[in-house]
Amino acid sequence: MTETADAEVFAVLPALEVDAVVIGAGPVGLFQVFQLGLQGVKVHLIDALPYLGGQCVQLYPDKPIYDIPGIPVCTGRELAERLTTQIGPFAPVTHLNQQVSALQRQADGRLFLQTSTGTQLLTRTVFIAAGVGAFVPRAVKVEGIETLVGTQVLYHPPETGAAKDRNVIVHGGDEDAVRAAVAAAGIARSVTLLHRRDVFQADAADLERLAQLRDAGRIRVVAAQITGIETSESGQLTALSLLDAEGEQRSEPLDLLLVYLGISPRLGPIADWGLALERKQLVVDTASFMTDVPGIYAVGDINTYPGKRKLILCGFHEATLAAFAAAEYLSGAPVALQYTTTSSKLHERLGVEHG
Numbered sequence: 001m002t003e004t005a006d007a008e009v010f011a012v013l014p015a016l017e018v019d020a021v022v023i024g025a026g027p028v029g030l031f032q033v034f035q036l037g038l039q040g041v042k043v044h045l046i047d048a049l050p051y052l053g054g055q056c057v058q059l060y061p062d063k064p065i066y067d068i069p070g071i072p073v074c075t076g077r078e079l080a081e082r083l084t085t086q087i088g089p090f091a092p093v094t095h096l097n098q099q100v101s102a103l104q105r106q107a108d109g110r111l112f113l114q115t116s117t118g119t120q121l122l123t124r125t126v127f128i129a130a131g132v133g134a135f136v137p138r139a140v141k142v143e144g145i146e147t148l149v150g151t152q153v154l155y156h157p158p159e160t161g162a163a164k165d166r167n168v169i170v171h172g173g174d175e176d177a178v179r180a181a182v183a184a185a186g187i188a189r190s191v192t193l194l195h196r197r198d199v200f201q202a203d204a205a206d207l208e209r210l211a212q213l214r215d216a217g218r219i220r221v222v223a224a225q226i227t228g229i230e231t232s233e234s235g236q237l238t239a240l241s242l243l244d245a246e247g248e249q250r251s252e253p254l255d256l257l258l259v260y261l262g263i264s265p266r267l268g269p270i271a272d273w274g275l276a277l278e279r280k281q282l283v284v285d286t287a288s289f290m291t292d293v294p295g296i297y298a299v300g301d302i303n304t305y306p307g308k309r310k311l312i313l314c315g316f317h318e319a320t321l322a323a324f325a326a327a328e329y330l331s332g333a334p335v336a337l338q339y340t341t342t343s344s345k346l347h348e349r350l351g352v353e354h355g
């Protein structure tokens, strides 16, 4: 871990001072928020995805899970919804669509954290619940496109409102791309669906809708690869340079590019934070789930210890012990065990009646 001996480096930045930050809103990160809430610790929760649920929602939203205690069966999405409801009383401050890019220990022991969108937090504890890494969209790799991301180039936008009255190119060949093209066709000036082949992976109903809109001239399909971009003098994106299936170069004008090339996990910057790693997993002490750096805990799929199993249930246990350990670290005093069934203090924190 790199220490910033020179605390002034960040003193001028408007970093918000908080007690706890959870990195990762997968099932374990969500349960970490719950356990910290029971300990009276308010949390900032950060995820690279635009929604809560981690792998459960990103990788298997409709598949059944059978090994969550007390829930004989639920889908990945249902589990995320139940956990989101459960943390409701603790109202974490949630920062979505942003990746934690930097984590540095300050000379006074506090931890400075920064995200890809510029959120800056100064915190006393950090809980890394980063799973298999940050889920980030696959990028279009052509020169100069980075400066247009967020304005004329959007990666996996969850809805297509930005397409209204614009000439739009939707790039991709899977269900998300097909659905985005269909949705944009209702509001855009023109829609082009761009994929390297005129073959799309989507369910029958989506493919049928696409075929209808193609027949009606509302969606045009282009089979080609992006080789470059064309911009105006003021830096506006005006066209894509394409190499089509016949090997011909061509130019395709547009106002907006919506990219759906898939989302995959990347460990990314976590490997550079100077924390002890073993085969790309964070090494923790199993009494507290603290890493080798005081105040930084690691729970869920991202950690390793003797006997580790990458199961949601195991992550829930880890988050519980990490919350107790952090409550003691923050208060400097032992924390007694209380039951949610009977404790008036826990009832007050949960916002339920004490009877």
Ligand SMILES: Cc1cc2nc3c(=O)[nH]c(=O)nc-3n(C[C@H](O)[C@H](O)[C@H](O)COP(=O)(O)OP(=O)(O)OC[C@H]3O[C@@H](n4cnc5c(N)ncnc54)[C@H](O)[C@@H]3O)c2cc1C
Pocket: 023, 024, 025, 026, 027, 028, 029, 030, 046, 047, 048, 049, 053, 054, 055, 056, 059, 060, 064, 065, 066, 067, 098, 099, 100, 101, 129, 130, 131, 132, 133, 134, 135, 136, 268, 269, 270, 299, 300, 301, 302, 310, 311, 312, 313, 315
């Ligand atoms: C197909 C499949 C089926 C499964 N079935 C089961 C099952 O039946 N039972 C079971 O117990 N387990 C199952 N698992 C495993 C289970 O999903 C994982 O153990 C669980 O999701 C781990 O939770 P987590 O919160 O640790 O991490 P994740 O769910 O991976 O969530 C981590 C989150 O952290 C975010 N993140 C990472 N790095 C950063 C960063 N730097 N900045 C911002 N955000 C970041 C990611 O975007 C992600 O949303 C299954 C897994 C798969 C793939």
